[in-house]
């Protein structure tokens with residue numbers, strides 16, 4: 248193949264993307280509660296060892312592109328759109344007005360707002376630092392985000408306290424830090440109650456997001472389970488307003504099973520919001536597009552969420568790879584992520600309705616019988632024997648799920664089987 252001239256490369260990408268097929272219309276995509284973060288589309292590819300590979304892009308373009316793709320909801324950090332020095336000042340009001348205009352012109356709704364408490368130098372010792380002035384500033388920031396959220400019509404506020412932790416041991420007191428962090432959340436909830444009452448809106452759902460590693464070396468709230476314990480610790484004045492925003496990869500990173508972490512959040516009634524992406528166990532936060540690494544696990548996650556009626560947002564918190572151009576971010580990265588999600592969601596519906604899985608599951612729940620009227624609850628050997636053959640169905644169900652994932656249940660066959 249000859250080198251491809253620069254001016255033909257976008258057309259090639261578009262033609263091959265089209266040839267891939269399997270895409271959904273913007274109208275169909277809008278039926279799902281999928282949100283696109285400002286920061287995901289605006290990510291320029293920079294990191295500790297990486298220079299940016301893409302130019303900067305503002306919210307007007309991001310929101311317009313989301314609208315065209317059919318991503319019906321948008322989420323943002325305060326400082327993704329409002330410069331730090333403008334927060335809480337007149338310029339903020341002007342930016343919020345521009346945001347409202349961009350959202351309504353493109354038929355996109357703001358679903359979630361979040362406070363950046365990790366990037367600016369003021370957070371060097373975390374938002375729950377020893378210095379009272381930093382903690383007062385943190386309260387101002389989360390309260391201001393709540394106000395912006397109400398202005399934009401958001402239903403959720405997310406908090407990722409990844410900077411609560413340390414590099415060197417003994418420098419901070421964990422107990423103090425957690426208490427101080429709770430004070431900031433309490434201030435956010437109190438302000439929310441006031442603003443919601445004034446505006447006649449429901450209060451926001453406040454969602455804590457855990458990540459096991461980064462940016463601190465040791466993290467005080469590293470997992471969704473740690474967050475649940477924190478919510479129940481007695482430190483929060485409104486624990487009923489606070490729940491979780493688990494991120495798929497953040498649970499996988501520490502070696503956990505995202506599906507099990509989600510189940511624990513569901514059991515606690517705290518699965519408010521969900522950051523969707525993909526990646527690898529025990530690596531850094533690679534934030535790959537949903538379903539590109541672990542589609543079978545994703546199918547299983549969505550079976551769980553569909554089975555148990557999760558109806559919150561699915562937030563596309565991933566990073567288009569550095570190898571993807573700015574054009575590619577909206578031509579390939581976002582539409583393909585949305586379409587993989589929808590496909591896996593629909594497939595999860597098929598798995599739930601699959602007669603084979605259903606019969607197998609029902610049989611497992613009915614349990615085995617040795618023909619006697621009742622098993623003797625003291626007789627382990629008899630109980631094991633009565634269920635012995637049924638338990639093969641576990642592996643059969645796993646096989647069936649892979650068949651569904653690969654389309655074999657719908658008659659996809661390979662040459663060796665044809666004829």
Ligand code: 3MF
Nearest residue numbers: 361405406407458494532564
């Ligand atoms: C970091 C994250 C964050 C949070 C965001 C929302 C930049 O790994 O996942 O995204 O999702 O701060 O609070």
Ligand code: MG
Nearest residue numbers: 456494522564
């Ligand atoms: Mg996240």
Ligand code: MG
Nearest residue numbers: 494496532534
């Ligand atoms: Mg992540």
